[in-house]
Amino acid sequence: MKEDISRRDFIRIASEGAALAGATALAGACAPKETAAELARKEEDPSAGKMEMRTNTGNGDKVSLLGYGCMRFPMKKDDSGKDIPDQEVINRLVDFALLNGVNYYDTAPVYMQGLSEEATGEALSRHPRNEYFIATKLSNFSNYSREASMKLYNDSFRYLRTDYIDYYLLHSLGRGGLLNFNARFIDNGMMDFLQGEREKGKVRQLGLSFHGNQDEFDQLLALHDKYHWDFVQIQMNYWDWQHADGERNVNADYLYEQLDRREIPIVVMEPLLGGRLASPAASVANRLKERDPQASMASWAFRFTGSYPRILTILSGMVYMEHLQDNLKTFQGFKPLSEEELEYLSKDIADIMANYPTVECTSCKYCMPCPFGIDIPGIFSHYNKCINEGTFPQDKEQENYAQLRKAYLTSYGRAVPADRQADHCIGCGECLSKCPQSIPIPSQLQHIDRYVEKLKRGSLHL
Template sequence: MDNKDKKNISRRDFFKTMGAAGLATAGLAACAGADKDASASKGEKKPGGMTYRTNPTTGDRVSLLGYGCMRWPMRPKQGGKEGEEEVDQETVNALVDYAIAHGVNYFDTSPAYVRGLSETVTGIALSRYPRDKYFIATKMSNFSPATQTRQGSIDLYHNSMKALQVDYIDYYLLHGIGLNGMPAFEQRFVQNGILDYLAEERAAGRIRNLGFSYHGDVKVFDYLLSVHDKYKWDFVQIQLNYVDWKHASGWNTNAEYLYNELQKRGIPAVVMEPLLGGRLSNMAQHLAARLKQHRPEESVASWAFRFAGSPPGVLTVLSGMTYMEHLQDNVRTYSPLEPCTDEELALLEDTAQMILRYPSVPCTACQYCMPCPYGINIPGIFAHYNKCINEGNVPSSSQDENYRKARRAFLVGYDRSVPRLRQANHCIGCHQCEPHCPQSIKIPDEMKRIDRFVEQLKQGTL
């Protein structure tokens, strides 16, 4: 793996690195419906319709836009205590209805998402449709010791089918491969025999596609690909966006390497974090203006989604769409997809390098660090800090020209977005969150840094 090449790449080179296998494994196709037809089998697109990719193993025609069910909308719990929340099922149903009506047919969830409620909520919304109208992806999220025994993991698997109201799962993933290295992988999937059990479930037809999501130690990723002949992975989920393509940080690995390794083996890629936790849609205004200058009628986020969807070996691109306007924008981007041009690829690479010059926290709001035992809203704190960086509201000193405006914007926004009892000053440095972070963020250190900055703003000592 060579992570040193930072040069701009042409569109020809970009697609060349995808490998010829990508063209064979994921033909482009698009139409508004979900039934197979002659044009789809040839990889053609119908104007205005959702773009589809074909799974080489099963022949599934999967929508290029996949629905990530990690961030379903919440509302105050009816009859609950102050501050209690519940999932807004009516809004979830409306989002799913719009998605399916506009060609989205891949829904990705996990027993760990939305405080353990995502599978149930997603199952309620999807069960209103015929089973052949959607593909459901969920995960073996056996992170806790209780679920790492053989029976505990089997129970987790069966509970997923019960919550989702299905008798088979289309896409099943080993969740969080690479977190804490090979010892964790061995403990969660090998020593308890669960990996072999899931392979047997695939053979029995109760799992149609078996794969894994990669976060972390690349040695584990490489190992699992080395045993591809034995397990025959049907797909692999990776973090891919125009920053991580060549400039991944922390435990993340350059997506260029991950993708190419999959292509060598003809394994389709499912993309997560196309927006890098929102950083590629809420970027500094002068960077957003550069993109808007080229495509003034399109959102900044659409650039990231077009990049993520351009590699032909990508089966689907996941987006956690909490709001209808986000869903509608992403549907427009992929109905149909316009792959990035040479000029656009060069612009995005240049933009990526400029983004890396800003000292934002590489948090993707995955929530794996939550809940904090001391009630701290870790993703919320990072989101506010990054937002202020992007908007120029993090002054380096009291001598800055816009210091007063930036100071007020940061402090007022902090109290509005994160309740005071959940702010960074309550972190005691227990480090319980740190091992769970796929981005290898030193969370307690960042909490201290942000709290120190807040106190300096309050005291006027910056």
């Protein structure tokens, strides 16, 4: 069935039929290890299972609008002090998500320092295979050889404990344009191989995830007639709708319009912009609270993205149960935003956010591990958090400067250990090619280090 209605008609229809929009819920039988608490919650919550579903117009899949991004699963320390997936907690999160209708799970060989696929496979394999969709990727960034690429492909099946993959992506295309695409997938024969796997059904849908500029996007989309992209994954949120960096990223309104015109289903990554839209600056949060005191900041961002009908699923990396529960409130009985609300977020609110000098880091951790042990995403996260919360010391003439200075230095030391802070960056540049946002990481770290040193010396003047 083709989705050829306008976005305005979609909002009207969805609003009128919100109570009927959550068909195709997962049955309780698909969760063999449900706890008593989960079963009780299902009985108590009348909306449980009424997840907003979208139809993949290419193959008829009924996909939950809320997808589970498995890049940020919770970790714990093993006996040797090494970070490993907290499998028991991950299992509980996946059980609860499935119980409440979330059936799309997105992972990749490089997520969680290479541990995500195995953790995802262990959690999902405890449930019937036909009750969920698996998405993973060919992350052959550093070694383009056919041997290395085939190993990644075959390992995914083994780690995910499956004999077919529902949604398979060529990972992070865009940087380097067609030269990079040809090196990673054409010259080594992988594109021909994957098309053959799609014909056999081992790969049910073949697509790509995009990070790059407009020219690079247009080049990849021009290949649609030749390779047929079953779906495309893009970064989309109310900030990136019209405020993306034109040199490094593309405004999401352009990406959406081009894909919608070709009727290509869209998977959305970073709907919360690495958490920044879930914890925006106080000036932004206050305005949104005035409009709806009960709505969470995250719900505004999710409803913005989900209000566009070509969106198949929206990925969220839900680390804690409270994140999952809050997101379920948004997607069960989903209510699209009005035209006025969409414009208010993408223009008025985004314009306010433009005045805050945050680093455009989404905490994806592709840059990790740093060879010198620097906690790159931790440093950026702390810096952004202080700016958004209004606890950012700017000048010695600033009111409460002394308190703000002390609070920043104290919180920085607690958030990032001294031996992993920005002053240890030597500018080797190994992180640059790994960042999907094309952030000039060494220069940003040096900027933060200079800022911290001025705070320590009491010589800050911005």
